[in-house]
Structure formats: structure tokens, C-alpha cells
Amino acid sequence: MSSLRRGTAAPPVRMVHLGLGSFSRAHQAWYTDRAGDDWGIAAFTGRRPDLARALAAQDGLYTLVTRGAGGDEFSVVRSLVRAHAADEQDAWLRYLGSPDVRVVTVTVTEAGYGTAADGAPARLLAGLRARRAADAGPVTLVPCDNLPGNGAVLGAALQHLMAETDPAMADWLREQVSVATTVVDRITPAPTDDDRRAVLAGTGVDDRCPVATEPFSEWVLAGAFPGGRPAWETAGAVLTADVTPFEDRKLWLLNGAHSLLAYAGPLRGWTTVAEAVTDPVCAGWVQEWWDTCAPHLDLPVDDVARYRAALLARFADPRIRHSLAQIAADGSQKLPVRLLPVLRRDAGERPAAAARRPAPRGLAGAPRVWRQHPGAGRAGRRAATARRLGPARARGAGPGPRRRPRPGRRGR
Ligand SMILES: NC(=O)c1ccc[n+]([C@@H]2O[C@H](COP(=O)([O-])OP(=O)(O)OC[C@H]3O[C@@H](n4cnc5c(N)ncnc54)[C@H](O)[C@@H]3O)[C@@H](O)[C@H]2O)c1
Numbered sequence: 001m002s003s004l005r006r007g008t009a010a011p012p013v014r015m016v017h018l019g020l021g022s023f024s025r026a027h028q029a030w031y032t033d034r035a036g037d038d039w040g041i042a043a044f045t046g047r048r049p050d051l052a053r054a055l056a057a058q059d060g061l062y063t064l065v066t067r068g069a070g071g072d073e074f075s076v077v078r079s080l081v082r083a084h085a086a087d088e089q090d091a092w093l094r095y096l097g098s099p100d101v102r103v104v105t106v107t108v109t110e111a112g113y114g115t116a117a118d119g120a121p122a123r124l125l126a127g128l129r130a131r132r133a134a135d136a137g138p139v140t141l142v143p144c145d146n147l148p149g150n151g152a153v154l155g156a157a158l159q160h161l162m163a164e165t166d167p168a169m170a171d172w173l174r175e176q177v178s179v180a181t182t183v184v185d186r187i188t189p190a191p192t193d194d195d196r197r198a199v200l201a202g203t204g205v206d207d208r209c210p211v212a213t214e215p216f217s218e219w220v221l222a223g224a225f226p227g228g229r230p231a232w233e234t235a236g237a238v239l240t241a242d243v244t245p246f247e248d249r250k251l252w253l254l255n256g257a258h259s260l261l262a263y264a265g266p267l268r269g270w271t272t273v274a275e276a277v278t279d280p281v282c283a284g285w286v287q288e289w290w291d292t293c294a295p296h297l298d299l300p301v302d303d304v305a306r307y308r309a310a311l312l313a314r315f316a317d318p319r320i321r322h323s324l325a326q327i328a329a330d331g332s333q334k335l336p337v338r339l340l341p342v343l344r345r346d347a348g349e350r351p352a353a354a355a356r357r358p359a360p361r362g363l364a365g366a367p368r369v370w371r372q373h374p375g376a377g378r379a380g381r382r383a384a385t386a387r388r389l390g391p392a393r394a395r396g397a398g399p400g401p402r403r404r405p406r407p408g409r410r411g412r
């Protein structure tokens, strides 16, 4: 049994990440590693220090387990060279004030874009203040959270905070700071002890912080990088002028279906996405949701059909144990961006059709099902009971989504 230590020189720090967690390591750090052009990352956790400490003890190295149909593939990601806890403010200001650093990526969850002191905008603004004082040159901020227009959201939050606290920064910010907009995709469940055991069995390495992910990965970016960036496109990233069609497709079809399953699945006794989506009833709700989304996507019909088929296969993979409870967290942040834009368009653009047709089953009860999620009060306990009873009993226990379809009312 061995441990991970860096035997060769680490790439220089040219990029900073805020919100060190599972996804950034399966996605942005992996793309940067694959780009192979010597961009090292200094990453900061958003809150807790544990992961930073464990990674620092391994020189930032960790095993990425790519969980494919043919089995697990293990690779060591080498682009993460420094791991810091959220409260290491001196290090944060030092990196942001360094002319070597040209890119800052962010994954702090949807909730992390508020104006709280520990949110991304406040911390970035503090770092940018240090950058301005050091005259360190242009930098591009790259938000990688599941928010529509994540670049505009971050840009607006920065402007808002700056106007309140430091209006003199406005010209510098406009000239020196670009904010990219991105669509990110790679299903990466929270790591488990089983992942650690799999790495030990597969490689002989006792990695304290591996991360397991699916083979599929997508990164679509729009924005300017006047200070340069890793050659992410060599690892498959797509640079485009407008991410909107990719964003709608991803947030509505993938994340929308995830949230639907996260609230409806437990009522039928399921705890993972794979279990829920292989239940024909839940799968039917997902298809109805996708039928509702499809006419509002600005993409060729065949593309959407292919994406749906591929998504179903990704969801159904039992080797990716993606917990519905993880997806259900922070529903108040997620439902408005994953479901409501489609429902609004459906009602606004096709009022007659929408009035004739009931909302997709499974979704019709989404807010209600959401309130029944554990943690949301008395009804939550009913959902928890349903889970304890198992699929057969639970099938009779949930609310709305169990209703039988009425003939002639499916989809369009
Ligand atoms: N996991 C995935 O499959 C996946 C895929 C695509 C996009 N994402 C995006 O990445 C985000 C993080 O996912 P993850 O799997 O890495 O989660 P994670 O829990 O492993 O890491 C989340 C990171 O965000 C920080 N954070 C959480 N709330 C915060 C807040 N309010 N303010 C500041 N920092 C905060 C945490 O401290 C941690 O560093 C998701 O919320 C999503 O927007 C995840």
C-alpha cells in the first residue's frame, strides 16, 4: 500500500479555484491536467477545511476514478498543486494579487452567489482589490455552477457589491476583469468510502480523497481571456460565442429531470437516480418533462432526441450511485432555474396548448413533493417513512405523482 506524493516538479500556479469539492476535481482540474500546458491550480474550499488538509497531505494529487461500462479507470490528476482552506485569506489575496494568475474558476453551489461575506462575489471582490493594488493585470473569472447565465449572475453580484463598498474600482474592473459564462456537465456524486476502497484495490494506493465520476464530460465556455488560459479545448472543451442553447439543454433536460427525480423518486422508495429512472413510472415522468422542454429548445430535433437517449443511459448507470438526497438539497435555489423557465415559456408561448394540457405528471406536484422532502416538516416524515417501507409499500404511499395517466394526455 502506498500513498500519493509528487515525485516531479509541480506546474506553476497560474489559476485559482474557489469551492474545492468533488466536481471541480472531476471537471475543471481534469480539463486543465489534460490540456497539458503547465497551468497549476491553487484551490480554496468554500467553507470546511477537511478536504484542503487531506489534499495538501498528498501534494494536491488525487485519483480520478472514471466509472465506465468496462469497469473503473484510475488516473492521478496533477494540475491541483496547492489546496487551501477557506479561511486562508492571506494566501487568497496573495494569489489574486499575483500577475502569474490569469484565471479564477468557481464552484460554490447555486447558493454561493449571494452577497454574504463567505459567498463567491465578496471573496472575489476582496481578491480583485488586492489585484488592483498590485497592478497584476487582466484576469478572467470562470463560474462553473449550474446557473443560467452564470457569468452575468457573478458579474452583477460583483457590480452590486462594488457599488456599495468600493465604487472607485469600477473603471479598473471593467478594463481588467472578464467574466466568462459556462455550461458544465459531468455527473459526480459525493465520494464514498467504497470509492476509496476501489482505488486501493485497483492501484494499491491509499488515496484519502479520490473522486469518482462518469466517462461523459462537457464544458462550453463563452468569454474573453486576455491574460491567457489553459488549452482546455485540447481536452474537449468548446469555446463559443453564446452558450444559451447548450445551457437550456443541460439545465432543463439534465438538471430539471434530476430535480424531478430527487423529489418524486423517494416517494416511490428510491434513493439513487439510477434506481428511480429505471422505475417505469418515474421514467415516464421524466419523458413527459422532456416532452415539455423540447419545443422550447433552440436545437435541431435530432440533437435533442440523441441527447435524451444518452441522458437516459447516463442516469440509468447503476455504477454511478448519485443520491437523490444530494440533488434535492437547496431546492429553493434549483427549482426556479431548472423547471420554472420552461413552465413559464410553455404557459406564455403556447397558452392554449398549455391550458389544454395538464403540467407533466411528476412535475405537477413538484413544489408539493419538494415540501415533503425530509427536512421540510411533517410531510417530509411521510416521505422518509415511504423510503423505510421500500418500493413496494411506498408505491402506495406518495401523493400526486402516483396518479395514473389519463389516456390521450401524455406529452404532445
Ligand atoms: N457534482 C456534480 O455532478 C456537478 C456537476 C456540474 C456542476 N456542478 C456544480 O458544482 C457545484 C459543487 O458541486 P460539488 O459536487 O463539487 O459539491 P461539493 O460539496 O463537493 O463542493 C462544494 C464546494 O462549494 C463550497 N460551498 C458550498 N456552499 C457555499 C456557499 N454558500 N458559499 C461559498 N462556498 C460554498 C463548499 O465549501 C465546497 O468547497 C454544484 O452545486 C453545481 O453548481 C456539480
Ligand SMILES: O=P(O)(O)OC[C@@H](O)[C@@H](O)[C@H](O)[C@H](O)CO
Binding pocket: 109, 110, 146, 184, 185, 186, 187, 188, 254, 255, 258, 259, 326, 327
Ligand atoms: O450539483 P447541484 O447540487 O447543483 O445539482 C445536483 C445535480 O443535478 C448536478 O450535480 C448534476 O449531476 C450535474 O449538473 C451534472 O453535470
